[in-house]
Amino acid sequence: MKTPQYITAFRTVSVAITLAFILLLLLGDALGSLAALVKGA
């Protein structure tokens, strides 16, 4: 049976929030490391 739209919507929102949150953390960490690298170099 086709997945109802409201289930897809719930999944999309929860996954999007999770990934956005983690991506922000990762980018923050990567940029911080890069800055440290540039400073160190």
Place this chain on the structure above:
Amino acid sequence: MIRFLLGNFYLIALQAGLFFGFFMIARTFWLTLWGQAKNPQQFLPSMLYQPKQYQDEKLQAETKRLGVPVPRPGEFPPDLAWPLYTFRQAGIDKKAVRANLLAYHKRLWTWPVNTFFKRRYGKHRWPWWVLLFPVPVSVLSFLGGAFLVSWASYWVYWGLLTASWWLDHTVIAVLRGQLRAREGRRRKGKHTAAACMKCLHVTPWPAYACRTCGERHHDVMPSDLGTFFRKCGRCGTTFPTLPSRAAWHTRAVCKRAECQQELPDGTGAVRDIRVPIFGAVAAGKTRFLYSSLNSLQQDLDRARVKWEYLDEPSRKTAEDWISRMQADKVDKTQDGPATAISMRLREGTHADFIHLFDAAGEQFSNPGNWTLGYGNQETNAGSLRFLEDGQALAYVLDPFSVDSIREQAASRDPSLLSRVTIAGMDPEVSYTEVLTQLRGLGVPVESQRLAVIVSKADLLSGAGLAVPFDSGDIARWLASNGVHNVTMGAPREFREVRYFTVASLGVSIGRAHDPGVPLRWLLAAHGVKVPGGDALLAKPARRPVGASA
């Protein structure tokens, strides 16, 4: 720079692993929740929690709780509709993502663990840790980073879904409760309990059939099956919850399995007033019904209020009787099933449904008719069930059946009695008979209004008797002529009693003895906006019955 990179290779591997962990969780989500896995052995898609599973789960729980198989006769299983995401699906998704992520990590860690720790690919493992030391460190740093980010992401996802579940079980559950309570108050104040025109069965609201597939939904209040909207479990059509909204997006159907009559749009959402008429044989009940109906219709036409009969039998019967009454060719009502005349005043959400019931006088004296259960008959139209479910009562009293009044009339016009059909039963007896039965059946008459209608006022006036118009004057006039049980007992039994003298012929709307006035009063008392007529009589003395504070 190169020296820095070579010196910090494990940090670079760790950083790359962090991003790979992000890729892992994103891939797991995609393959699990959107079911796009090319190899289902590696990523099992999350299963859908189907409406049938919800139905079975609820039935099993209820069977266990009660210790008897459910649904029992006359009960309905839970409706076939998609449950809320947080009810079970969120839990299933969490488990599926966790299982797939775990399996993904197992596959990823197999080679490094076997190589660096278990000697599965060679006799010795020391070369890895002595000669090729940077390799295992880099690989393990990379995998460690991936592990950290992927599982951190999973727990963020788990936390989000758990928070949604908690929110649904607290704040949104309260909201659903509020919606149900508000709807309940609205329904009570507006008298929206729905009557089936075929079997006269009255329920708080009818079953609502999906307009696409016809699946019956028996309880459309906000629940696990939807807060604001519900999705049909058979075809996926979405429609609003709450009977006041669902009634306009579905087809209303009588809930009784034996009936299943389709009901008009808006049933269960709009005001639905049932007025049973009772009285002795030949008291003038039928004449009163159709003359009051005719008066109301003329009034509505004059005020340009749209009205129509709710079903074809109502239209045919009413038109036939009104034309016969206007030609003064009214016969005695046949001793058969009760007649129900159903009308709609206005359209859309402002509509009011009115049902007037009339049965031959003999029906009230037949004890078998007071069995209000459905038994094995196809419909209950032959019984007096309509009396049990009425919100207001109209009692028709033939003044000629009161000895004192009859004698006064005969003394003034000796030929009058030969021209009048007189009710065979004493009015006090016919009133007490019905009231005793209603009390015995537990009908809450104390919350109802009673209109005592003295019929044949035109004949009394024609004989030269002074017939009062005012309710209090009529009560005193009846009491002075010996009608004590009704005039003294009724005000104690009912919430409000008013007296009317009516004529069925040659009466103008809003004038003395207008038969429409008692009907307008009963309807207005329950919140029906009826135009014109005697404003004083039509206006309820107090707030409509059941209206919220």
